[in-house]
Amino acid sequence: MLTILRQIIQEVSSADDFKEALDIMVKRIANALATQACSIFLRDLHRAEYVLVATQGLNPDAVGKVRVPLNKGIIGLVAEREEPINLDDAKKHPHFLPVEEIREEAYRAFLGVPVIYHRQVLGVLLVQQEEPRRYDEAEEAFLVTLATQLASIIAHAEASGDLSELLEDKNQPHELVYAGVPGAPGIGIGKGVVVYIPYDLDSVPDREPEDVDLEIQLLHAAFATVREDLRLLEERLYPSLPSEERALFSVYQRILDSSDLGEEIAKHIHAGNWAPGALRHTIQIHVQRLESLDNEYMRERSADIKDLGLRVLACLQKNTRASPRYDEKTILIGESLTPADLAEVPEGCLAGVISMQGSSNSHIAILARAMKVPTVMGVSDAPLQDLQGKEIIVDGYYGQIYVSPDAALYAEFDRLIQEEQKLDAALEEVRDLPAVTKDGHRIGLMVNAGLGADISIALAAGAEGVGLYRTEVPFLMRDRFPSAEEQRIIYRQLLVSFAPRPVMIRTLDVGGDKPLPYFPIKEDNPFLGWRGIRITLDHPEIFLSQMRAMLRASHGLNNLRVMLPMITDVLEVDESLRLLHKAYVEVRDEGYDIDMPQLGVMIEVPSAVYQARSLAKRVDFLSVGSNDLTQYILAVDRNNPRVAGLYDALHPAVLRALIQVVESGHQEGKHVSICGEIASDPVAVMLLLAMGFDSLSMNATSVGRVRWIVRHVTQKNAARLLHEVLGMESAVMIRCHMELALERAGLGNLIRAGR
Ligand code: PEP
Ligand code: MG
Numbered sequence: 001m002l003t004i005l006r007q008i009i010q011e012v013s014s015a016d017d018f019k020e021a022l023d024i025m026v027k028r029i030a031n032a033l034a035t036q037a038c039s040i041f042l043r044d045l046h047r048a049e050y051v052l053v054a055t056q057g058l059n060p061d062a063v064g065k066v067r068v069p070l071n072k073g074i075i076g077l078v079a080e081r082e083e084p085i086n087l088d089d090a091k092k093h094p095h096f097l098p099v100e101e102i103r104e105e106a107y108r109a110f111l112g113v114p115v116i117y118h119r120q121v122l123g124v125l126l127v128q129q130e131e132p133r134r135y136d137e138a139e140e141a142f143l144v145t146l147a148t149q150l151a152s153i154i155a156h157a158e159a160s161g162d163l164s165e166l167l168e169d170k171n172q173p174h175e176l177v178y179a180g181v182p183g184a185p186g187i188g189i190g191k192g193v194v195v196y197i198p199y200d201l202d203s204v205p206d207r208e209p210e211d212v213d214l215e216i217q218l219l220h221a222a223f224a225t226v227r228e229d230l231r232l233l234e235e236r237l238y239p240s241l242p243s244e245e246r247a248l249f250s251v252y253q254r255i256l257d258s259s260d261l262g263e264e265i266a267k268h269i270h271a272g273n274w275a276p277g278a279l280r281h282t283i284q285i286h287v288q289r290l291e292s293l294d295n296e297y298m299r300e301r302s303a304d305i306k307d308l309g310l311r312v313l314a315c316l317q318k319n320t321r322a323s324p325r326y327d328e329k330t331i332l333i334g335e336s337l338t339p340a341d342l343a344e345v346p347e348g349c350l351a352g353v354i355s356m357q358g359s360s361n362s363h364i365a366i367l368a369r370a371m372k373v374p375t376v377m378g379v380s381d382a383p384l385q386d387l388q389g390k391e392i393i394v395d396g397y398y399g400q401i402y403v404s405p406d407a408a409l410y411a412e413f414d415r416l417i418q419e420e421q422k423l424d425a426a427l428e429e430v431r432d433l434p435a436v437t438k439d440g441h442r443i444g445l446m447v448n449a450g451l452g453a454d455i456s457i458a459l460a461a462g463a464e465g466v467g468l469y470r471t472e473v474p475f476l477m478r479d480r481f482p483s484a485e486e487q488r489i490i491y492r493q494l495l496v497s498f499a500p501r502p503v504m505i506r507t508l509d510v511g512g513d514k515p516l517p518y519f520p521i522k523e524d525n526p527f528l529g530w531r532g533i534r535i536t537l538d539h540p541e542i543f544l545s546q547m548r549a550m551l552r553a554s555h556g557l558n559n560l561r562v563m564l565p566m567i568t569d570v571l572e573v574d575e576s577l578r579l580l581h582k583a584y585v586e587v588r589d590e591g592y593d594i595d596m597p598q599l600g601v602m603i604e605v606p607s608a609v610y611q612a613r614s615l616a617k618r619v620d621f622l623s624v625g626s627n628d629l630t631q632y633i634l635a636v637d638r639n640n641p642r643v644a645g646l647y648d649a650l651h652p653a654v655l656r657a658l659i660q661v662v663e664s665g666h667q668e669g670k671h672v673s674i675c676g677e678i679a680s681d682p683v684a685v686m687l688l689l690a691m692g693f694d695s696l697s698m699n700a701t702s703v704g705r706v707r708w709i710v711r712h713v714t715q716k717n718a719a720r721l722l723h724e725v726l727g728m729e730s731a732v733m734i735r736c737h738m739e740l741a742l743e744r745a746g747l748g749n750l751i752r753a754g755r
Helices: 002-013 018-032 073-081 137-160 162-167 212-240 243-257 259-270 275-291 296-320 339-344 363-371 407-429 455-460 472-476 484-498 533-538 540-553 570-589 606-610 612-618 626-634 641-646 652-667 682-691 700-712 715-726 731-744
Strands: 037-044 049-056 067-069 085-087 109-117 120-129 176-179 181-184 187-195 330-334 350-355 375-377 391-395 400-403 444-449 466-470 503-506 560-564 598-603 621-624 671-674 695-699
Touching (some): 018 037, 018 049, 067 073, 073 109, 109 137, 120 137, 187 407, 212 275, 259 275, 275 296, 330 339, 330 391, 339 363, 350 363, 444 700, 455 700, 484 540, 540 560, 570 612, 598 606, 612 621, 621 652, 652 682, 652 731
Parallel strands (some): 187 330, 444 466, 444 695, 503 560, 598 621, 621 671
Antiparallel strands (some): 037 120, 049 067, 085 109, 109 120
16 A cells, blocks of 8 residues: 555646646555545635536546535535545435535445645545445555645645636636735735745746747756856866765756756746746756655656756846836835835835735834735735736735736726725824823833834824834945944934934844845744844944943934933843943044933843833833743744644733733833834723823824724723733733724724725
């Protein structure tokens, strides 16, 4: 049985495409088990049905047509129970549901196993036979093993778009919904523009070629360049190369010279893909084929094919990687987008953002919120390569995208956009009024700046100062550390624009998910590694240069506050204070008229929560960085979409930590603010009010909404709600409770589109 299993797996992975892989599988299983029928039903979530996608033995014309509703029939039961069902006479089973097109009533013996990937049932693999028969245990185990193989093939097909193509119901309008997590609120409608990482074969999207002949020419030219590059390289290195490496060059040359690879790619170009897409497709098939082989030497050759593919891609991209064409309403899509990708879209053209990776607390989502661009993160199931040029709706409230929506859906979302615009106009009217509750409790509203938020937007939002300026941006935008003078100019502009309002400038916080391109840090565990204050205290020259720049920039203004990120130990504060004093004395000696700025500590890790009072003693203010604090308290990577469902700053443990920080800070008579994304979450605002935070700092585009909430609630009601949620044991319950409270207060339109 094991040999047959291996052979089937090998054959299946050598298939040219997904459909062929399924067909091979059913045929070989039917043979191996000497049974009349073997079929695969896959789940089509968009229609809540199982679709027959491959069969050996049942009516072949029924493939793609027979659709069984979810939870119906024995197939539905296999999926629901998530375990095999083995029957000698299926007709006697109460769930038996005869399907006419495939003459189900003729079959008695039935063995169905669920196909599960990452806890999700993707479909059912089943075998049937007319005469009663009991499939034995070994046969059941055989089918279960193949179902796990099938699961990874389906997951791969899902990512490449092959699955949706196969499941597509030709009689139904073509509209697909994919779920991710909310990144930035709002609704965006526009055309998909896929950007991809240069020189990364797997992220190359499919695209229709504008000129097939030109694509073929580019391909040949790229092959010729790679051939020549390799020849030169070999010539240069040959004398010093060991024989194994020399052999590698000849393998590469042989692959390039054999016309097969080039012809295969050209075939895909003729079939309607541009050269980089056709190259990706062909290389992936070869790699999969080689990796599935039983022979270790051949398996290792897959690395050669990949490497060669990358070399050809690099040449192609040199010739073809012009900047993508943006639509007037662009929905920017990428595997993992960077701030530069967003910046490249011409002003006024960015209608939405979709990122396959990341979650709502990734820095790209924070940037999108600052820019007020509806965003959905972690849409890992969507076929990235298939979204180019498609009409797409981005629902940033629910974290969903709709591809090629029908007219009715389009009209509904268009109506919601118009209602949003009305709400924005209402918010505008209270822009200059203070954030005071109906029973007179005042809270400060500040802005987070640095990640995209331009100063004029922040000022226009009526903010009372800057609660967080992320200094890493000028560091990230260059190919070297910015000089003290370059930094001084940037900080000065910020301080002048907001004076006399306070501006909290945070010292450099790189590492984690913000590596500097020119200061590479390779670590297994970057979020627990060298980041934030840990780097700058190890490099006092960087720290001092930044402090001096800030101090010089504050000349004559006295509105600078300095804030330290990622503090985990009081000694880090003591050392930072020493350096700040040193820089202060030096800058004063240079003749600058400055006061000693207030110093604050960010509370971002659990140890700082427990030691908040000791920290508060040493400084002038505390500011909670709830994005990191949540990730470290819950042990959930803020960027990982797989665990995004576990990341919620409303978790009872996080709420208790926040209360402890406010109390500790106030016991020492110090100002306590919060500058993580929770401060702009409408659902959380009332709780933060009740906890007693002195100020909330958020992206500029949220200030209006938060002001609106504060002015429409009472501190008394907020305190009651906080008391209620502290009796709850999970973030989900707390979130539901607070959403309901917002709806009851007539503020539901701040958490979803529409009235
Ligand atoms: C935070 O961690 O909450 C924070 C404000 O800092 P950043 O998001 O830049 O890490
Ligand atoms: Mg942080």
